[in-house]
Amino acid sequence: MDLIKGMSVIGMVIIHTLLIFASIKSQSETVIGSFIVFLGRGTSIFLICMGVTFMTSSHQSLKSALKRGGLLLIAGFFMNFMKFIIPVIFGFAPDHFIQKYGWHGPIEQQYMYLVLLGDILQLAGMSLLFVGFIRKYVKNKYGILAIGLLIALVSREVSGFNIDYPVINYISDLLFSNDFPASVYFPVFPWMSFIIIGMFFGKWYLDLNYNRKQLFKNMLYMGLLFVAIGAPLVFLYGAYNYNAFYHMGPGGVIYFAGWTLIFLWAVFRITANVKENKLIRTLKYCSKNLTSMYMIQWILISWGRGIFGYRQNGIGFVLLLILFYIVLTFLVQFLLDILMKKRSLILPQQISTDEIVLK
Template sequence: MEHKSKRIAALDLIKGMSVIGMIIIHTLLIYANVKSQSETVVGSFIVFLGRGTSIFLICMGITFMTSSHQSLKSSIKRGGVLLLAAFFMNFMKFIVPAILGFAPDNFIQKYGWHGPIEQQYMYLVMLGDILQLAGISLLLVGFIREYVKNKYAILAIGLLVALVSREVSGTLIDYPVINYITDLFFSNDYPAYIYFPVFPWMSFIIIGMFFGKWFLELNHDSKTLFRNMFYVGLVFVAIGAPLVFGFDAYNYNGFYHMGPGGVIYFAGWTLIFLWIIFRITAKMKDNKFTSLLKYCSRNLTSMYMIQWILISWGKGIFGYRQHSIGSVLLLIVLYMVLTFSVQKLLDLLKKKKPVIVVDQPISVE
């Protein structure tokens, strides 16, 4: 039976959907004007979808535990590759357009830069995206997988990361290089802006690891696993909701820098959503659409990088945050086509010239 497979088919489809979703979300965030993002139904819905980062991270944690690559060395190697990929992506996204002179003025002015251009370039290269989070997390969670064998102990570590996140936020050791590392972990906006600091975002990955371990203990019964996700999700929402809505300054304080209540609340809804998606995808038969999603899942890391680079380069052609929702929808179609075209081109180049590839480092499979 399919649900006894060691590979969770629903996760492949969910990760594939995330590739499609991120192209839609990032195109809107870069090209739509403020009114289109906040005052239209379509724009508001897409911005809402952008809050789905926790879905991807929990899936990452599950696949990390069920992957065939189980060694600590493998986890550290993949984490290092991801960090290199993150800085390469930032270089391609920001520095190439700046050097070649097709970065729009209003994008440059957004940061209110003063001082030497080299300092501005360094700022952009060091911007912390989800790739940096995934890379650093892999360097750390490999030790959890190696040495912590009890699933509830894994869950406790994940919740502990969330519980201390507000207390350690802004921790700074004001010393060159070290200050950037503390930024990636604790996000104090010095010297770079980190969208996804390790505290609290690694919590979602470790919560995913808890369910990955549970899946193995259930002898790969995905139906039971997702039902358990639903029940745990209800408990998390019940605990997180009063914290978020009653003490929001400490427990939420914005999407990117959540406190413990925010993490538990978002994790709860994420687990419920994953159960819903599992119920829907369980009835799906293999067809061209599911094959497309599986293709996206297999190439998640490279497609993530491709779409961000293309969308960033396009600012020089289409402008930055200047378009109505109708124009943005056309641009979404354009970037879908471009992203898949570049990925297919890379596939052809790989076939012609054998290269060493770390397969799917972001989904750690």
């Protein structure tokens, strides 16, 4: 799981750099661009891994889940402020970026809207406010799975539900939004289903007495079953079961979850006998600092819009930018580590940069 989460850190830098800086032609009409866009459909991998580790974490109290959920929400809004408002304040935000939303009026007001953008951190934060109760009160693994599948099943029915009242309408958007582009890219319904499916396997792992080989073999079997069920729903009844990547229906959730489970099994088989090396240590480092590195890369890439342009570059230049942002993200993370080491001198125990950032 550490290796996969570490891979997702590198992958998100690659994907976000392409989406922000590559022209639409470069994204859709080049082999490299199309492949990277395809990689962007791997969000479910991170969420299922999150669910597994949530069940196996040493912090099992409901209070810790609710606290971390609230902190992730705050972190998400802080990241959006740094991404969108700082460039406006210092005058390096490209005006044409806002045109894709078709908005009118003061640019400051338009960018304030983006502070509320529902990204993966908002999804994780909102989900933890729910799944903490599932972990505490649902002890049967199949009961956990049933809840995850039920959320997927009703997702299209509740999609777009909104209570037209200040603050409450934003919360309902985080839960049920179906507009795209919108202020919420990852609504809790259906995306929380992936986290709960991961929790099912995390509970199964505990029931297996930490038998990793059997766990991933079970993932393979369940993955094949999910693909067999989800594929006909997606390809024959796609309008309801898929609709769009960000707002998919039950068939899409089952289909993507199936391929994700097969992928996790494949990674386990490939890495099971790999000895510790620099690459493995680097990926584990990324996994340990996933939240902070996610925030760092998004902020740096967003600031780069005012320097390198927004969706104006060819694939060759974007590949150089990908390398540049990978290096820059690590450098900023290393700088945070140095600052945290100084702070750790007065802390009772060593904790990860992720925990420092959230606190």
